[in-house]
Amino acid sequence: MRITELRLGTLSIPLKKPFKTALRSTDTVTTNIVALVSDTGAVGYGEAPPTAAITGDTDGSITCTLATRIAPALIGRDVSELQDAVSAVAHSAVGNTSAKAAADIALHDLWGKLCGQPLYRLWGGTKRTFTTDYTISLNAPEEMARDAAEAVRDGYDALKIKVGIDFRLDMERIGAVRRAVGPEILLRVDANQGWTPKEAIRTIRYMEDEGLDIELVEQPVASHDIEGLKRVTDAVETAILADESVYSPRDALRLISLRAADMLNIKLMKSGGLSGALTICGMAESAGMECMIGAMMESKVSVTAAAHLAMARRVVTKYDLDPPILCASDPVRGGVIYDGAVLELNDAPGLGIDSVEGVAWGESVKG
Template identity: 55%
Template sequence: MKIADIKIGKVCIPLKKTFKTALRQVDFAEDIIIKVIADNGEIGFGNAPPTAVITGDSQDSIIAAIRDTIGPRVIGMEVDNLEQIMTAIDTSMLHNSSAKAAMDIAVYDLFGKLHDMPLYKLFGGYRNVITTDLTISVNAPEEMVRDALEAVAAGYTELKLKVGTDAALDIKRVQAIREAVGSDIKLRLDANQGWAPKEAVRAIRKFEALGLDIELIEQPVKAHDFNGLKYVTDRVATDIMADESAFGPYEVFQLLAMGACDLLNIKLMKAGGLHQAVKIAGMAETLNVPCMMGCMLESKVGISAAASLAAGKKIISRADLDAAVLLAEDPVVGGVSFAKNQLILPEAPGLGITDVLGWQEIRS
């Protein structure tokens, strides 16, 4: 089976509610979805959501990178030669991690289909069901309480609260939510780089003094501030997770060498795809650093790929794979299925995806 053609398209899916973080506000998920077509007609699906404030990748840059640089390098390659294809993708150009991830995911999908194996088994097959949290956007305390209670009523036992816009108000937000949902619900906080290091330490110590029982704090400081991240990690009892700082394998190696965080958030769009994400998981496992599998605002194509890796690897003990649940529509046929707060991996080969409804091809 050889790669014969690559088609680039997109879907635009409205969100159920406006998504708000310390970095951005979004009402629609715009996802570039590619089809890597083999010479026998088999299709591998991959995706790349443009998330410029995190990866630096825009819709236009993703399209151009795949069409003009990455795609031409893999045409004609044997799908079975996975390492050669991944080397071609990884060395095709600097940066452009989302475009690389789209191609990587599609090739892995084809590889799974070629060998009649679901991807979660290819990555280790540790489990076939994973539990995800649900993200609560940053808003006024009363609105966040309402959203949190709705999530709990829907069956979610783990909530990820977006904070980072105002440390004093963040304390009120979290305190109100903890009082509303009770002590049995796990609360994770994501500051999205919103605090300065000393500000973060003060806020986290306040959470601790109030007995709010926060499971972890994600990315309290700027992505480039590794020393600031370590400063926070060393001065609080609550576990600190690196997200935007933990971009790819090289950055993760630096973080782990410094002891700058307690946990890692792996995202395919940061890492450049599954091939690089496996390297991150391997480093984390060597040092016994637990990982979360995260996502961007993207379709079920990317969620199915991320869930496949999370299900395969024991070290990935947490999941923040709620993006498809936040969408008002699901155009993806096949892939993971949802049962309250659980993602169930398909037993069909590859990602288990057969079609993407409403996919609009982008022609050069």
């Protein structure tokens, strides 16, 4: 099976309600879809959303990298030589992790179809179902409390609370959510780099002193401030999860070596795809450090890839894959199946995706 074409398209999916964090706000999932076509007619799907506030990747940089750097490196390659192909993607350009992730995911999808097995099984996984948390966007405390109570009524027992713009107001937000949902609901707090180390320590200690029972706090300080992240981790009892501070295996090695965080959040758009994510999983497992699997605002294409990874690696113990739940519609036929908070993988080869509807297909690079 050889790659004969790389097709690029765009996809837009409205959200049920605006998604707000300390870094950005959006009411639509906009993403770039990649289709790798083989000489057998099999198609591998990948995607790359533009998340300039986090990865630095824009629509322009993604499509340019895929068309001019990655496509020439892949056209004509044998899918069975997966490691050579993913290495070619990884070395096609500096940075551009989202574009690389799209191609890497599509390559693995084709490889799974060549082997006739779903990816999670090819990696040794046996479990097919898990539950995701649900994200509560950053708003006024009373609105966040209402949203949290609604999510609990809908059956979610783990919530991710977005904070990070005003650490004093964040204390009110977290307290309001806890009072609204009661003591049994799992709460995770995500500051999206919004605090200084001192603010983070003060806020987290407040949560501890108030008995708010927060499971973890995600990326409390700026991504580059590894020393500040370690200060926070060492100063509080609550578990600290690194997100924007960990992209590559090299980043993971530094965090693990310094023990600058208690856990790592793996996202395919940061790691450059499944290959980099698998390496980070191995490093974390060797260090005895648990991982969360997360996503940007993405469609079910790349979220399905993340779900396969999650079911293949026991070091992934926490799941934050709710973006498709936040969407008003699902244009992806096949892939991971959502039943409220419960996600289930199908047993179709590769990602198990048949097609993606509503894509505006544009540039095509052929051999």
